[in-house]
Amino acid sequence: MIRFSCRLARPRFVLDADFTCTDGCVALFGPSGSGKTTVAKLIAGLEHPDSGRIAVDDHVLVDTAAGIRKPVHQRRVGLVFQDGQLLPHLSVQQNLAYGRYFAPKEAQAIPFDAVVELLGIGHLLAARPATLSGGERQRVAIGRALLAAPRLLVMDEPLASLDAARKLEILPFIERLRDELSLPIVYVSHALEEVARLATIVVRMANGKVAAQGPPSEVFASPLPDNAMDRFEAVSFLSGTALRELPEYATTILDHPAGEITLPGRFGPKGKTVRIAIRATNVTLATEKPHGLSVRTALKGRVHAIAGGDGPLTLVTVELEGGDHVSASLTRLAVADLGLERGREVYALVKAVSIDERSIATLGGE
Template sequence: MISFDCCWQRPDFRFEAAFEAGAGITALFGPSGSGKSTAIRLIAGLDRPDRGRITLDDTVLLDTAAGTDVPPHARRIGLVFQDALLFPHLSVKANLTYGRWFTDKAERRIGFDAVIEVLGIGHLLDRRPATLSGGERQRVAIGRALLTSPRLLLMDEPLAALDEARKYEILPFIERLRDEFALPILYVSHAVEEVTRLASRVVRFEAGRVVATGTPSEVLAAVGLGSTAERLAALSLVTGTIARHRPDFAVTEIAHPAGTLTVPGLVGSLGQTLRVAIRATDVALAVGHPGQVSVRTQLAGTIAAVDAGEGPAAMVTIALAGGERLVASATRLALADLGLDVGDRVTALVKSVAIDERGLSRIGTGTTG
C-alpha cells in the first residue's frame, strides 16, 4: 500500500494532493500539467515537497515533519519513463541486468527468465538499443525496472512516445506483468484507452489536486458539463462475456443482460469476461425497438438521471438491465423532441466501429474460441 500526502508550491503551480493505492495498477489520470508526473517524481524521491508524508507498506519514505527523507536509490522503486533511457553501448542483456546489481541478492525475488518470458524479449538479448523498435526498447526498459525487484513500479506515460501501432503492441505485455508479478504499479496517463484497459483504480488530477478516486467506471463517468473537453471525455465501462467470434466479419460478440455488444477484432476466448469502454458521445438513444439500423450494439435500459445545463448538451445516465450504468451524451433538443425523462425506457445504440479495441480489458478466463 502506498500512501501519499504532499504539498509543493512552485512559482507558477501549486501541487496539493493526497491519495492511497494498493495492489494492481492504479492510474494517475488527467490532462497535461495536472500534477500526475509531479506525484511520481515525489514518490521516487527525485523532487522534495514543501510538506509531505509518503509511506510504502510499513516504510516511511518521506516525512518532512519528522525530517525523514529516504534517498531515491534506497526506496526500492522501479521507474519507467516515456524515453526508455537505455545504455546505447550495452547489449539488451547487459541493460537488463545493470540495475539488478544494485539490489541485494536476498531481495532479488523477480527472476530473469520470468521477466524475459513475460515481456517476450528473449530474441533481443544480444542486440544493441539502436537496432530495436520503440516498442522493443520500452519493453527492455520495463524489464530492467522489474529486475531490480522493486516494491513499487512507477510508469510515467510509458507509451506516450510510441506511435499507435507500437502502443497497441505493448499493452498486452503490461497486462501480463500486472497479472503475473503481483506488483503494485502507479501508471501515469491521459489516454482513456490505456486507463480503462489496465487500471483497477483511478486517481483523477486537475490543476495540481485530486478531484476523484475510484474504479475506472466511477471516475471516468463522473464528468460534468463544465467544458467541451469534459463532455467528450465522459465514458462508461460495460462488462460482458465473450459469446461468439465472427471471423468472417472480424468482430466479437459480447453477451450482456441488456443485449449483445459487438466489438471490433477477434479478442479473448469464449466465456472470458471483457470490460468495454464506451464514450458517452458514441451512444445514441432510441424509444422502443429501433427497427432496421446498421448499429449492432443495442442495449435496453431505463433513464436513471438527466444532467442538463444551459448549453446544448445533456448527460443521460441509463440503468441497464443487469445493474450496470451507461452514460449517453445527447442534445437537450433531442431529449425534448423525444419527450425523454427519468424513468423512461430506452434502447442505447453504440456503433461497433466507435469502440476502441485498445481499451478492451480481459478480466476473466474462458476456453479457446
C-alpha cells in the same frame, strides 16, 4: 499500499494532493499540467515536497515532519519513462543486467529468465537499442526496472511516444505485470483508454489537486463540473461474456443482459469475460429498437437520470437491463425532441468502430 500526502509550491503551480491506494495499478490521470508527473517524481525521489509524507506499505520514503527523506537509490522504485532511456552502447542483455546491478542483495529479485519470458524479449538479448522498435525498447526498459527488485513500479506516460499498433502490442505485457507479479504500479497517463484497461484505482488530478479517486467505473462515470471539454471523458464500463467469434469478420459478439455487443477484434474463447469502456460521446439513444442501421449494438434500458443545466449539452444515464449503467452525451434539444424523462424505455446504440481496442480488457472465464 501507497499513502501520499504532499504539498509543493512553485511560482506558477501548487501541488496539494492526498490519496491512499491499495495494491494493483494506480493510474494518475489528468490533463497536462494537472500535477500527475510531479506526484510520480515525488514518489521516485526526483522531486522533494515542501511538506508531507509518502509511504509504500510499511516503508516510509518521505516524512518531512520526522526529517525522513530517503535518497533515490534506497527507495526501490522502478522507473519507466516515455523513451525507455536504454544505454545505446549496451546490448539488450547488458541493459537488463544493468538493472540487476541496483537490486539490493537482500531483496527477493525476480529471476532473469522469468523477466525475459514474461516480456517476450528472449530473441532480442543480443540486439542493440537502436535496432529495436518502440514497443520492444519499452519492454526492455520495463525488464530493466523489474530486475532492480522494486517495491513499486512508476510508469510515466510509457506509451505516449508509440503509435497505435505498438501500444496494442505492449498493453498485454503491462497487464501481466499487474496480474502475475502482484507488483504495485503507478501509471501516469492522460490516455483514457489505457487507464480504463489497466487501472484498478484512478486518481484523477486537476490543478494540482485530487479531483476524484476510486475504481475507473466510478471516476469516469460523469465529467468534472464546469468544463465543457470533460464530456469527452465521461465513460461507462460494461462487462459481457464472449458468445461467439466471427473469424471471417475479425469480430466478437458479447452476451449482455441488455442485448448483444459487437466488438472489433477477436476476444474469445466462448465464455470469457470481457470488459469494455464506452465514451458517452459515442452513445446514441433511440426510443425504439432501430432497423436498417449499420450500428450492431442496441442495448435495452430505461432513462435513469438526466443532468441539469441550461447549456447546450446534457448527460443522460440509462439503466440497462441487468443493472449496468451507460451514459450518453446529448444535446438538450435531442432530449426535448425525444421526450426523454426518467423511466422512459430507450435503446443505447454503440458503433463497434467507436470502441477503442486499447480499452478492451479480458478478465477471465472458460
